[in-house]
Amino acid sequence: MRPFADRLIEAVRDYGPLCVGIDPHPSLFPQLFGKPSAGAIAVWADGIIEQAAGEVACIKPQAAFFEIWGSAGMAALEHVCKTARDAGLLVILDAKRGDIGSTAKGYADAYLGENAACPCDALTVNPYMGLETLTPFVDTSAANGRGIAVLTRTSNPGAADIQELEVDGDPIYIRMAREFHAAGACLKGQTTSWSGMMLVAGATAPQEAREIRHAAPDNLLLVPGYGAQGAGAEQAVAGFVPVNGMLEGGVVNASRSVTFPQAAQTATTVESWSSSIHDAICLARDDLLKATRLSSI
Template identity: 45%
Template sequence: MSAGARPFGERLAGAIDATGRLCVGIDPHPGLLTSWGLSDDATGLREFSLRVVEALAGSVAALKPQAAFYERHGSAGIAVLEETIAAARSAGVLTIVDAKRGDIGSTMQGYADAFLREGSPLAGDAVTLSPYLGFGSLAPAIDTALAVGRGVFVLCLTSNPEGASVQLARSDTDEGRSVAATIARAAAALNAEELAAGGDPGASRSLGSVGLVVGATIGEAARAAGVDLVGVRGPLLMPGVGAQGGSAQSVRAVVGEAWQQVLASSSREVLGAGPSADDLRSAAARAAASLA
């Protein structure tokens, strides 16, 4: 299916309805490659990635290849990332390329062309973005994504300890809102506009295509920061489920009434069950069931 056929938020909502709200990260770091009996090079990277796609397509809502683990192998690794995205597309599973790009002007447009433009081999169904040069700096990527039915996930509230010093800081100019709340309000405005243009401005299960990245273990941080997650009306990509300590209970504690927007991401807990395809599927099924 062409990415431009339907908006990303609509396609993601359909995938969640069909398979549950689990996203599995494809994080081929050296330790995992070794534990799978694979070499830490482009050959091992390719074998790892394609095994994950083949095993999990059809049983999870999305796959999330982490671009850094491909980039560390240079051009050969980037070629494997392209092949992984293509394999996922052929298998009918959504991909979120975890690249966390953020820049300004023509440089941001360059990233948009790489990860979102129709026809680019690096374009999955969505990409992660960093808004810390100002949310407005992301406009080239967001505009490109929405024009072709793709999506973005903007970093909002992450679980790393260093993130709070930026994300929870209060603005002197934006009515004293936290940085995270300002990011969430900007995403909400874009989703409201997209959903209204699609003729569905009020349906409670509608998802816009501008999502947020919100850590699965941040506890009360969203409420403390004044972030209205329900009002975003976009998907909430929540990494950290499984080996990093996140659970369905911790996710619910973070999101409250925004549960229907959750796309929970697990990487190490599922990938550590490999390399057997059956074991990968079983681990993913357990993780998905815990979120049901």
């Protein structure tokens, strides 16, 4: 398979940087789809995918909300990943896995391997156990045209507890961004200069995103925190840089604002629900596209 960085950035050039988060919160699950269950969330996610396909570059399913339903939920997650990829969407699985050696290799094989049980295009990874623990994820990705997205500076207040601590004058997220840049060199694209070693950099901290961009100039960003979590489109693309007249450099995730918009939550027919989802996706997509047009800033 072609490098993930090339596949992702080509899709972003076609559709803009919106990534649709698939987070089936039980407490937000619309009545229209019945009581939440593994089967019900699969049907709901199929509906989201149908509206997202041909409109956006990628989706990001959140593993936790599938794991709640145990093995049946994991079957639903496999279904969602396969359905989305068959529909031409790239899939970034948000599972924040991380472990040592052969255990990390197990996670990499499960989601990024040639014969992955749950095949995704990229996987979010937690680097707390150190750089060596990224190697199995990077190597498996390089061999199979996949990517990873490493937690760098997350969008929640708790980021201050470890990620923002200063060591030798630099916050840890900047030290790590430099290391991730070096460690991900083998995930560089062939037709673009971007690397598929993505960095997770929250939209709620645009200045920090610019510093991360400086430390890791060719790493695509995965930006959470846009929309319901409070950041606007211009904040969300703060770590992007001009390429061919557009700001480019990653994808921006929206979950609640595009999958649980008010109009969809109260919809009484699948048609009106689908239409509300489609509207919400296109609204967020266009909002981000506008922010990436150089003439707009």
